[in-house]
Amino acid sequence: MPDPLRDDIRLLGGLLGTILKEAGGQDLLDDVEHLRELTIRAFGDDADALAAAAAHVESLSLDRADHVARAFTCYFHLANLAEEYHRVRVLRARDHELEASVIEETIPRAFNQLASEVGRDEALRRLQELEFRPVLTAHPTEARRRAVSRAIRRIGDLLAERDTLHPAGTALAELDRHLLAEIDVLWRTQPLRPAKPTVIDEVKSAVGVFDQTLFQTFPEVYRRLDDWLLGDEAGRHTPVVRPFVRLGTWIGGDRDGNPNVTSSVTREAAALASDHALAALEGEAFATARKLTVAAGDTPPSDALVGLWNRLRQLSADAAARAQEESPNEPHRAALLVIAERIAATRRRDADLAYATAERLEAELRTVQDSLVAAGAPRLAYGSLQKLIWQVQTFGFHLAELEVRQHSQVHEESLAEIAEKGVNSPDLSDRTREVLDTFRALGYVQNRYGERAARRYIVSFTQAPEHMAAVYQLAELAFPDPDERPVIDAIPLFETFADLEGSVEILEAMLELPQVQERLAANGRKVEVMLGYSDSSKDVGPVAATLALHTAQSRIAEWADRHDIELTLFHGRGGSLGRGGGPANRAVLAQPPHSVAGRFKLTEQGEVILARYGDPAIAMRHIEQVAAATLLASAPSVEKHNAESTARFAELAAALDVASRERFHHLVRSEGFPQWFAQVTPLEEVGMLAIGSRPAKRGLSVNSLDDLRAIPWVFSWSQARINLAGWYGLGTALSSYAASRPDGLEELRAAFREWPLFNTLLDNVEMSIAKTDERIAQMYLRLGDRDDLAQQVLDELRLTREWVLKVTGNHWPLEGRRVLGRAVQLRSPYVDALSLLQVRALRALRTDGASESSQDAAARRERWQHLLLLTVNGVSAGLQNTG
Helix, strand or coil, rough: HHHHHHHHHHHHHHHHHHHHHHHHHHHHHHHHHHHHHHHHHHHHHHHHHHHHHHHHHHHHHHHHHHHHHHHHHHHHHHHHHHHHHHHHHHHHHHHHHCHHHHHCCCHHHHHHHHHHHHHHHHHHHHHHEECCCCCCCCCCCCCHHHHHHHHHHHHHHHHHHHHCCCCHHHHHHHHHHHHHHHHHHHHCCCCCCCCCHHHHHHHHHHHHHHHHHHHHHHHHHHHHHHHHHHHHHHHCCCCCCCCCCEEECCCCEECCCCCCCCCHHHHHHHHHHHHHHHHHHHHHEEEEEEEHCCCCCCCCCCCCHHHHHHHHHCHHHHHHHHHHHHHCCCCHHHHHHHHHHHHHHHHCCCCCCCCCCCCHHHHHHHHHHHHHHHCCCCCHHHCCCHHHHHHHHCCCCCEECCEEEEEEHHHHHHHHHHHCCCCCCCCCHHHHHHHHHHHHHHHHHHHHEEEEECCEEEEEEECCCHHHHHHHHHHHHHHHHHHHHHCCCCEEEECHHHHHEEEEEEHHHCCHHHHHHHHHHHHHEEEEEEEEEEHHCCCHHHHHHHHHHHHHHHHHHHHCCCCHCCCEEEECCCCCCCHHCCCHHHHHHHHCCCCCCCCCEEEEEEHHHHHCCEEEEEEEEHHHHHHHHHCCCCCCHHHHHHHHHHHHHHHHHHHHHHHHHHHHHHHHHHCCHHHHHHHCHHHHHHCCCCCCCCCCCCCCCCCCHHHCCCHHHHHHHHHHHCCCCHHCCCCHHHHHHCCCCCCCCHHHHHHHHCHHHHHHHHHHHHHHHHCCCHHHHHHHHHHCCHHHHHHHHHHHHHHHHHHHHHHHHCCCCCCCCCHHHHHHHHHHHHHHHHHHHHHHHHHHCCCCCCCCHHHHHHHHHHHHHHHHHHHHHHHEEEEEEEE
16 A cells, blocks of 8 residues: 555544544444454454454444444545545646656547547547536435535545645644544434435535536646647647537436436426536636736727627626726626626526527627637637636536436336327326426426437337337327427437347337437437446346447447447446446447447446546546547557457357356346345345435335346345355356367457457456455355355355456456555455444344334334444445445
């Protein structure tokens, strides 16, 4: 571990120890330290130490167990914070020391490689057409309360400040006193949410990230790239970079399985996002105006600016008079001040002064900019003013493009009911009325905030072309007058294995719909297709799902090429490895030829939003990495390599697909598997966590995996330290392939070296296995009554670990990624402590008094559930992963 990081963790851990002693006495600190020492010894294969740790946990009173669980959870929050800050520290030092084009995974480096293959002009054209579309979703995977996150952020600010101080002195002592106070707040803050967040709470969390980082970070990415491209001309030349990040959101629009997302919520979500976007633009416009103190004598206004000023005066004589009084003989500043007033009026909905569209605002800003250039002041034109223009282009008046999602079955049933009863019937069900109102909400949002604000409509479980037609039919029923109908781009979402295999046939038929033909004519033949990672993995296992998704992308890209369609594939990737997670930039570079084409769109879910975008430096790095990979993915060398390696290892892929799928189905289709799964993991209890507005399952109980959403499926296996959703079936597939031919192992190793998809798959599985613990997993599996299923899981875990290491050539998981591997190893004993507490709570809930119905028994169960939920929260923090 790097010394600065080690020092930070020791500092924060020591301060936490002080708080524990002050709050709970020396006995609490002794219990925490004793358990910590035992689990560290046990991690070194000391079986007696593990037994002693389990016995120590059993000896704790329920109150003390609660406090110990909270202590380890606080430690993980502080350790995570220290790691995040160290990453920021490294990024900043690297940026100061190295030229952008030599740093791995940056846009300048990708641009240079692309230019060397296709020429600078073509590389520049592709750069200007680049699109990166992160879509924020409210999938319930962020286990921390916002109050806890805010406390952690305050501690982070103090830690960063401490880094700048002299190692001795009164200022350092004062800062450490503040750190102790904030850690005390963290310790005393109830870690569990008292109630589930509402959808609007989730919207507020997302716009909080916009306020905190995104509004300033996106244009900073553009600025750094533009400075590099222009070199000595930077600041004096028209910017080369066009905004390439377009933010999307499902929060307030995704109603698939979430009855809390209604048409009124969608309207409120759009209004809240717009209010934050306009407030941010207003503040930036006023700040830019106040710096633009240039006199007309040296910087004369252009005729166009004079004309703009006259129009502004006519709109509001009062605003113009105030601006002129504040900026005598400073026409550029005066005009920009009134523009800022107009943004404020747009936010207030003052129709006389408000802008009708963001495009109109951009046009007026361009007039000011062009006037400055004509007056010989390009540095002023392309400085803060250009940043403001980039922000308008990126966020508009809507902040993020709100996308609606609904299940195809809901549409089918609504259309059938309308056909039977009539669209205006008072007897229509509430659900069908809500479906129609959703389209009316889309119309309202578009009229209020512009077409870009909400025009995408995603159809979950698209299994027939009729599911696409239903979207347009419902829109026509909601808006009989075509002139009032909103613009809608219906997007199919292919989720299951069978849906992925039949995707091209559905897309072919979709093209015949007249509404689709009309949209293609209007939008330049653009089509978006979404791929679901979560349900496909739960359907056939992680290996077969990965291969099926890759094949589907290749076939869909070929279909788009045949029909001269500009395709955007939308990747519904989760944060966890079992739901398509892992490094997004590496995933981009492993995609099939022509499937990226300079456009990459993905979901950013739950905990991932704060992890990737919560800090400006980390957000910039993430955007750089994904954008660079998106640009590079269409380089001839990359496409050629992906095509050739995919062809070369096609036989291997087919063998892995069949063997892994059979092994996965043999487990999950066993009689009683869903019920056993609920016994050996905290599945039911995960559903009790107040971490999202969306229900954890589709019914009241889990009688089949179809009843279960993908997130708790992954979350529960993660909590049980098994991570089955991320690797199950791979060991059998690798071993059977190696045994089927003399050179099988060498062929697997060659695939790992040469085939990006396989390399990424094994790297992700290696990470997943690194976070498993067989000894702890056995404790969970003993909670069930099916030794046969438990043995299958353990056998496959051992086999997968063995064969992944054989293929990668490593001696232990993540050996080749020393910093990450060491971090996982150092965390594991602390996670083990929480897991022992969780197993104790689960055992009590599964057995002790489970059949009692007395009031005392109910109270005891409630106490055990509270301890269990505390440990779920802590394990999530320790593994840095939920669902």
